[in-house]
Structures are given as C-alpha cells and as structure tokens.
Amino acid sequence: MGVEYVDLYLIHWPAIxxxxxxxxADTWRAFEKLYKDGCIRTIGLSNFLTHHIEALLDTAEIIPAVNQIEFHPGYMQADTLAFCKAHHIVVEAWSPLGTGRLLNNPQLREIAGRYGISVAQLCIRWCLQNETLPLPKSVTPKRILENADVFGFTISDTDMQTINSLPYIGGSGLHPDKIDF
Ligand SMILES: NC(=O)c1ccc[n+]([C@@H]2O[C@H](COP(=O)([O-])OP(=O)(O)OC[C@H]3O[C@@H](n4cnc5c(N)ncnc54)[C@H](OP(=O)(O)O)[C@@H]3O)[C@@H](O)[C@H]2O)c1
Structure with a gap:
C-alpha cells in the first residue's frame, strides 16, 4: 500500500x-498481531451483532475499538448500540442517510423544517446525539459542507425520542445473520 501504517482496519462482516x-476468532488474532507489530493503529469490526462480538470476546486479547454498523433513523439497532456502549466500542454509523432513501421522508422533513435544517443534517446530528460516529458519503462539495454543518443546533429530547421510535424505514435489507458470505 505504500504507507508505514494504517489508521483503522475492520473485519467487514462476521463469518456466519x-x-x-x-x-x-482467527481473523481477530491476525488483526491483533498487525496491531502489536505497529502496522495498524486501531482495529475494529463492522456489521457485528451482539452475539458475534460476545463470541469474539471469548478469545480476544484486545477489545475492538470500533463497530461500523448500518445506523440511521428507522434502523438504529438499539441492542447492538447498547452492547457496544457498555464495552466502550465506538459505533460508526454507515448509511446515516439511508443511502439517500430517508431524505424525502415526511416525518423527518417536518422535524428538520422546524429546526431550519436539511433532513441530511437532521440524520447526521441524530447519529451524533446517539453517541455514534456518522459516515455520510457525498461526491457533491455543497452537500459535504452541509453535512459537516451540524454543530449549531441540538435536537430536543422529544424529537430524539420520536426519531428513535420510527418503524423500520430506509434500510439496506442487509442483515449480518442472513448474508450469503
Ligand atoms: N461497513 C459496511 O458494510 C458499509 C456498508 C455500506 C456503506 N458503508 C459506508 O458508509 C458510507 C455511507 O454510506 P452510503 O453511501 O450508503 O449512504 P449515505 O451516506 O447514507 O447516503 C449517500 C447518498 O446520499 C446523498 N447525499 C449525501 N449528502 C446529502 C445531502 N446533504 N443532501 C442530499 N443528498 C445527500 C449522496 O449523493 P451524492 O454523493 O450524489 O451527493 C448519496 O446518494 C460510505 O462511506 C460507505 O463506504 C459501509
């Protein structure tokens, strides 16, 4: 790769x-060796549910620093979030905008309108207030700036609860216990 070290290296999906x-467990042992050798600064997981992490912790020497999961209004995986928080594992939120599928949701539009922000900003701020690290993606410079401009307002507890309680919407349909690899 032509670099001296990698900042963050994740197991993309659990083997099921x-x-x-x-x-x-074997993959994690290899990650731990790379970490100890100084090749990787931080090692973590992606798409691991609670029971996958529990199994990994049976043999892990190093607690994963990160678990990157699908996380957005309408799919917040509350059990996995609570487990990760309890183990001090940072949750990174992939598809925080539901890959754009949430942007025209009427309920989110109504809430965002009251704050004078976009639905994208609402979703990103909602991730932050749930103590996750959102990873919005855009190839559009104006949107990249907009997505970073989420520190001038706070979503109220009531609105957080409303968004936390939304039924399943905007999901990818990918499930770590059902993927075919
Ligand atoms: N670990 C995993 O298994 C996994 C799985 C899926 C994704 N990811 C990662 O998660 C990140 C984000 O996921 P994602 O791309 O699926 O979804 P996303 O960030 O939820 O949504 C991206 C889509 O929203 C649009 N968008 C972004 N900001 C916007 C704004 N302010 N207003 C209107 N539209 C906006 C983008 O369009 P434009 O780009 O055209 O602006 C793009 O079509 C990626 O970096 C990806 O690698 C990880």
Whole structure:
C-alpha cells in the first residue's frame, strides 16, 4: 500500500457459516498481531451483532475499538448500540442517510423544517446525539459542507425520542445473520 501504517482496519462482516466463530476468532488474532507489530493503529469490526462480538470476546486479547454498523433513523439497532456502549466500542454509523432513501421522508422533513435544517443534517446530528460516529458519503462539495454543518443546533429530547421510535424505514435489507458470505 505504500504507507508505514494504517489508521483503522475492520473485519467487514462476521463469518456466519459453519465454523464462522472460529474464522472470526482467527481473523481477530491476525488483526491483533498487525496491531502489536505497529502496522495498524486501531482495529475494529463492522456489521457485528451482539452475539458475534460476545463470541469474539471469548478469545480476544484486545477489545475492538470500533463497530461500523448500518445506523440511521428507522434502523438504529438499539441492542447492538447498547452492547457496544457498555464495552466502550465506538459505533460508526454507515448509511446515516439511508443511502439517500430517508431524505424525502415526511416525518423527518417536518422535524428538520422546524429546526431550519436539511433532513441530511437532521440524520447526521441524530447519529451524533446517539453517541455514534456518522459516515455520510457525498461526491457533491455543497452537500459535504452541509453535512459537516451540524454543530449549531441540538435536537430536543422529544424529537430524539420520536426519531428513535420510527418503524423500520430506509434500510439496506442487509442483515449480518442472513448474508450469503
Ligand atoms: N461497513 C459496511 O458494510 C458499509 C456498508 C455500506 C456503506 N458503508 C459506508 O458508509 C458510507 C455511507 O454510506 P452510503 O453511501 O450508503 O449512504 P449515505 O451516506 O447514507 O447516503 C449517500 C447518498 O446520499 C446523498 N447525499 C449525501 N449528502 C446529502 C445531502 N446533504 N443532501 C442530499 N443528498 C445527500 C449522496 O449523493 P451524492 O454523493 O450524489 O451527493 C448519496 O446518494 C460510505 O462511506 C460507505 O463506504 C459501509
């Protein structure tokens, strides 16, 4: 790769087929070696649910620093979030805008309108107030700036509760226990 070290390295998805727990444990051991060798500054997971993390912790020497999961209004994976918080694992929120599928949601538009912000900003701020690290993606410079401009307002507790309670919307449909790899 032509670099002296990598900042953050994740297991992208848990192995779930027969022997998956051993594959995850072996992969994590290899990650721990790379970390100890100084090749990687931080090691973590992605798309691991609570039971995948619990199995990994049976043999892990180093607690994962990060778990990157799908996280947005309408799919906040509250169990996994609570487990990660309890173990001081930072949750990174992938598709915080539901890959754009949430941007025309009437309820989110109504809430965002009251704050004078965009739905994208509402989703990103909602991730932050849930103590996750949102990873919005845009190739549009104006939107990149807009998505970073989320520190001049606070979503009220009532609105947080409303958004936290939304039914399943905007999801990718990908589930770590059902993926075919
Ligand atoms: N770990 C995993 O398994 C996993 C899985 C999926 C994704 N990810 C990561 O998560 C990140 C984000 O995911 P994502 O791209 O699926 O979804 P996203 O960030 O929720 O949504 C991106 C879409 O929203 C649009 N957008 C961004 N900001 C906007 C704004 N302010 N107003 C209107 N539209 C806006 C983008 O359009 P333009 O780009 O055209 O502006 C793009 O179409 C990516 O970096 C990806 O690598 C990780």
């Amino acid at each position: 087929k027969a022997g998956g727990a051993k594959i995850n």
